[in-house]
Amino acid sequence: MIEIQVQAQPSNPSVASAALEQNLGFGRIFADKMFQMKYHKDRGWYDASIVPFGSISLSPAAMVFHYGQEIFEGHKAYRWEDGRIALFRPEMNAKRLNNSTYRMSMPQIPEQVQLDATMALVGQLKDWVPRQEGASLYLRPTMIATEAMLGVRPSNEYLYYIICSPVGPYYPTGFSPVRVRAEDRFIRAVPGGTGAAKTGGNYAGGLFAQAEAKEQGYMGVLWLDALNRRDVEEIGAMNVMFVIDGKVVTSELKGSILPGITRDSILHLAPDLGIKTEERTTSIDEILDGLQTGRVTEAFGVGTAAVVTPIGHIGYKGVDHKVTGDEVGPVSRKIYQALTDIQWGRAPDRYEWMRFVH
Ligand SMILES: Cc1ncc(COP(=O)(O)O)c(C=O)c1O
Known part of the structure; x- marks a missing residue:
């Protein structure tokens, strides 16, 4: 004390x-x-x-x-x-x-x-x-x-x-998908750098790309890895997840990604909702190919602010790729509901995550 x-x-x-x-x-x-x-x-x-x-x-x-x-x-x-x-x-x-x-x-x-x-x-x-x-x-x-x-x-x-x-509520007019732009020029964090720390410089360095993306009509930047501009890392102030072959896939924590608490909570909770999860690297090519072949069915950002932010489109090298468009996918919706129900006390806190203020 x-x-x-x-x-x-x-x-x-x-x-x-x-x-x-x-x-x-x-x-x-x-x-x-x-x-x-x-x-x-x-x-x-x-x-x-x-x-x-x-x-x-x-x-x-x-x-x-x-x-x-x-x-x-x-x-x-x-x-x-x-x-x-x-x-x-x-x-x-x-x-x-x-x-x-x-x-x-x-x-x-x-x-x-x-x-x-x-x-x-x-x-x-x-x-x-x-x-x-x-x-x-x-x-x-x-x-x-x-x-x-x-x-x-x-x-x-x-x-x-x-x-x-x-x-205020993050979705005052309802849960709605956003557009993000995969960034192939600037990077957020390098291996061995400070990406896993929550320090101001990581954000300051991202502002330029974020402003550019916003000017082009995107909510924010989907960061790719520093060495190859290939592997999908995270979005602005969110981790990112994809539904690939029905499974929720998110990058492993490799030092350049912030270990999000929402991310961790979803990885705990999803299996109990009957959703399999996998922590592994995914490349932007795998995601865009998967959108073509139908293997990738949803993409969403996860973080404290909005809990789940469905991604409707991903822009890459000047082309927009539709994920779910204006629709919210069933996996995003189910996870959002389950996690917010715990946070707001509408569902039993089976993981003992909530702490009360006296
Ligand atoms: C860069 C970054 N990634 C991911 C997250 C998500 O973390 P959390 O779920 O703990 O809010 C945040 C927000 O804190 C962030 O700033």
């Missing part, structure tokens, strides 16, 4: 409810409290506190601004119909944050400390968890290097904080 000082006044429920009446979208509105904790190499983690949400003051020399030592996480708190507030596998996010710290030469935070901090913060922000169907409170744990120092080495000081943002 860490001792967490609560230095923020209790929330005024009417402030939260006025905020929640707005069109929430994603990541635009922030709850009025945050958790923060500092680190110094000689002291370890200290000053764990819940404070009013607000700006932080850092030296312009803070190392995060120069060498990008920054990592983050993303998960959600759901308000169940019975009024309880539940988190989905938060210990997996804590574990992944520590894996990211390792790769980015940052200090670990014991998983239990991360969980205690999360529970304490969300416990103070219950009024900020939306009631609207499909909406939730998105949690963004973040760690940054704060030492004022321009030498290239790991920082000796860090700040860890958790901010929360009420977010």
Whole structure:
């Protein structure tokens, strides 16, 4: 247990409810409290506190601004119909944050400390968890290097904080397929690089290709492997799965892919829905050939934000290839339903994935 000082006044429920009446979208509105904790190499983690949400003051020399030592996480708190507030596998996010710290030469935070901090913060922000169907409170744990120092080495000081943002339903008008563009010029992550860490630079480096894809009418980029621009890796902020010969196939975790918690959960759950799974490399050629021959019947992105995002078309080298078009395939639908039913407490939590906030 860490001792967490609560230095923020209790929330005024009417402030939260006025905020929640707005069109929430994603990541635009922030709850009025945050958790923060500092680190110094000689002291370890200290000053764990819940404070009013607000700006932080850092030296312009803070190392995060120069060498990008920054990592983050993303998960959600759901308000169940019975009024309880539940988190989905938060210990997996804590574990992944520590894996990211390792790769980015940052200090670990014991998983239990991360969980205690999360529970304490969300416990103070219950009024900020939306009631609207499909909406939730998105949690963004973040760690940054704060030492004022321009030498290239790991920082000796860090700040860890958790901010929360009420977010609207991902599919306000229903579950609908998107178009993605397989990227054959730029790459996201290289073998031996930082692709498996959740660090800002991976995203910054992808923005250019993503903007280009968006201009061309795609939702985002389907990243191919760095060495051959051939093997399918992931999409923007999602892992990717294909239905090949009736089986759900997704890339094995090979260091250049983020180990998604949704991905892991689907690999656990699908066999119990009668759907076989396989973790293996697939090439863009195998996918496009499979669309021609009928072996590939569905494609979908998987991640916290939308859980399952059906892919209707894949663009590659200027040509659009139809997957399911405007339709949602039966496997995508079944998996989406099964996983969201657990997250929202509509189905028994047979895997013991949900954690309740008191
Ligand atoms: C690059 C990337 N891949 C995959 C995912 C999916 O991970 P998760 O299912 O844990 O949200 C995310 C989102 O966090 C991501 O940013």
